[in-house]
Amino acid sequence: MIRLKNVSKIYNKGKANQVVAVNNVNLTIADGELLGIMGPSGCGKSSLLHILGCMTDFDGSYMLDEIPIKNQCQNTLAEIRNRKIGYVLQEYALLPQLSVKENIEIPLLFGGAPRDKITFQCLEVLRYLHIEHLYRKKVCELSGGQKQRVAIARAIVNQPDIILADEPTGALDSKTAHEIIDILVDLSRTGRTVIIVTHDITVANRCDRVLHMIDGRIID
């Protein structure tokens, strides 16, 4: 369960170029919910996603499974990012010089998983996403759709409760985008909370609930 109360994100606070990206947002997201966040560019939807992902500081109160996120130490936040949250970004955020296997291993390595568990879980997620044949390939040799599948594999390899996807289909053709959304919908059906930031109405239509944001506020 995610609960936000009066959450704000202000860039360059107190300076002339101050920007209020997220403005007093109150939000509750149930476990296993598939939530879409829509809105024009610069409305604060990505900033809200980064707050949910414990990637940035904020004002207000954020409870993640009854854990207060505000003022947690760096180690606790890192552990939450590692074990509870999986990130999927528009431009994949993969390391091109590494192989598919090495990219997927990273969260498990930071989580201190033993070597046999790392190999087992990597193979399991690759099979789940039907990309086991890419195991040893370098990321730079993959197509956009394959890269996004690898990014999803990396996001779910640690079996997190929450998947955060920031424009996951933004760089893909419509057929591949459809496949990627199918995967995310499928993940939410397995009990994971999936939150998708998107501009695409067809993606939003697949979500259980859609929030619209303008000027840092949720309007419905």
Added chain:
Amino acid sequence: MKLQDLFCQASNTIIITSETISNEDVLFERGKLFLTGTNIHSDELANILNKEYGAFGSFFSYTQLYNNNKNQLYPMLTLQTFIFIILLLMVLINMAGSSLMDTLLRQREYAIYYMLGATWNSIKHVQSLYNMLIISISFLLAFLLIAKISSFADILVTWVNWISCAILLALVYLAVSFLSIRKMRYMDAIDIIRKWD
């Protein structure tokens, strides 16, 4: 005593160190052949030099030698010290620049690590390991190069030289990379990834 004992040669002056010859603060001059070290009496040393090299001359203490040559010594040392400082600064600036560039190029990688559950401290450890690897490889190459050069030229690099060089390298690399990672702490990791993508 062998010719390999020679470690420095400048104009018509040869300075020799050897643990098997020499006496405390004893120098021998023939033309200008200076010997330093411990263990052997000056007369014995003179005999060895006469026998081995047909040398002849007189003995001076360091103080006498210094007094005889200080007028030439000071400008020479000043110039050499100045050149050393300039070269050292150039090397340090280059090292700091390459280390900074390397950390900047790895910003995206480190931001991804942060997103996937690393703390900035663990990222510092990753960078330290990487720096250690660079320093070890450069030391190995330098060691091999010095070994090759010393087979045909008289060069002496002591352990003190190696250790001071290693400490200097490590300090510059660590300081620069730690400072740049520290700066990353105040940026949002996602913004760093976006900037690079």
